[in-house]
Amino acid sequence: MSHHERDSIKNVIKVSLLVCLVCALVVAGAAVTLAPKQVENRERFRQVNILRAAGMYEPGIDVAEAFGRVERRFVDFSTGDYVEMPDSYDPLSAARDAELGLRLQDDPAGIRSMARVGEVFVARGDDGRVSRIVLPVHGYGLWSTMYGFLALEADLDTVSGLRFFEHAETPGLGGEVDNPRWQAQWNGKRLFDEDGEFALEVLKGRVPEGATDAQHKVDGLSGATITTRGVDNLVRFWMGEQAYGPFLARLRQEIGNESQG
Numbered sequence: 637m638s639h640h641e642r643d644s645i646k647n648v649i650k651v652s653l654l655v656c657l658v659c660a661l662v663v664a665g666a667a668v669t670l671a672p673k674q675v676e677n678r679e680r681f682r683q684v685n686i687l688r689a690a691g692m693y694e695p696g697i698d699v700a701e702a703f704g705r706v707e708r709r710f711v712d713f714s715t716g717d718y719v720e721m722p723d724s725y726d727p728l729s730a731a732r733d734a735e736l737g738l739r740l741q742d743d744p745a746g747i748r749s750m751a752r753v754g755e756v757f758v759a760r761g762d763d764g765r766v767s768r769i770v771l772p773v774h775g776y777g778l779w780s781t782m783y784g785f786l787a788l789e790a791d792l793d794t795v796s797g798l799r800f801f802e803h804a805e806t807p808g809l810g811g812e813v814d815n816p817r818w819q820a821q822w823n824g825k826r827l828f829d830e831d832g833e834f835a836l837e838v839l840k841g842r843v844p845e846g847a848t849d850a851q852h853k854v855d856g857l858s859g860a861t862i863t864t865r866g867v868d869n870l871v872r873f874w875m876g877e878q879a880y881g882p883f884l885a886r887l888r889q890e891i892g893n894e895s896q897g
């Protein structure tokens with residue numbers, strides 16, 4: 637074969653196509669074989685964040701085992717009742733569904749629509765009593781929808797933790813929602829005042845030294861007022877009447893009866 641023939645257009649195309657085919661197979665193969673691993677990792681990351689919000693996480697623990705103490709339940713937002721749903725049910729997909737979702741008129745969290753049925757995570761202590769309730773929350777910041785978990789203690793008032801596991805706010809500004817020092821401030825804050833009214837507020841700026849209502853106030857993120865407003869709005873929305881409000885009222889009664897009985 638002469639040099640000329642080997643470099644013919646036909647051969648160049650043939651070799652190019654072959655290289656393309658081999659590369660495509662490698663990439664497609666990787667995508668297919670790694671997809672379950674990605675789903676698994678994402679689910680594990682969600683579980684870690686649920687445990688973190690609930691104060692049940694320490695580095696090195698067996699996540700699956702710790703998560704075994706957490707029960708996933710489904711809640712009808714309109715009544716606050718537990719309902720049965722298939723394991724595969726996903727409230728975030730349901731939000732966009734014509735029947736399973738609900739378009740929001742009053743939409744402070746900037747999410748446009750929400751599922752009619754949500755999920756909650758109930759952790760129990762060794763005595764079998766409810767120790768933490770972890771509630772998925774999400775809402776718009778400056779650039780992105782922030783997805784997280786708000787965990788409450790059994791009084792359904794004291795915050796045990798807030799963690800976001802997905803957002804695209806600016807690192808160093810809105811991205812400081814991931815700063816452990818800011819997150820730590822949420823521990824022990826109270827959602828409601830003595831009259832049972834929602835009272836928690838994420839301030840613009842710092843909580844003043846010696847503020848009498850400091851139990852209801854969280855420092856804002858400096859240079860990120862819009863993200864800060866977003867967090868304030870989403871917590872208010874999800875703890876309110878349109879979202880987990882009826883469920884919290886119901887559960888408060890239930891836990892009250894449980895501890896009497």
Ligand SMILES: Cc1cc2nc3c(=O)[nH]c(=O)nc-3n(C[C@H](O)[C@H](O)[C@H](O)COP(=O)(O)O)c2cc1C
Pocket residue numbers: 778779805806807809810811857858859860861862863864
């Ligand atoms: C590149 C860039 C990224 C920004 N990222 C954020 C952000 O993630 N969250 C936020 O609230 N503000 C962000 N800002 C600032 C907002 O544009 C706005 O100025 C700010 O929220 C006002 O808050 P301040 O009163 O605390 O300065 C960003 C600004 C720039 C120029």
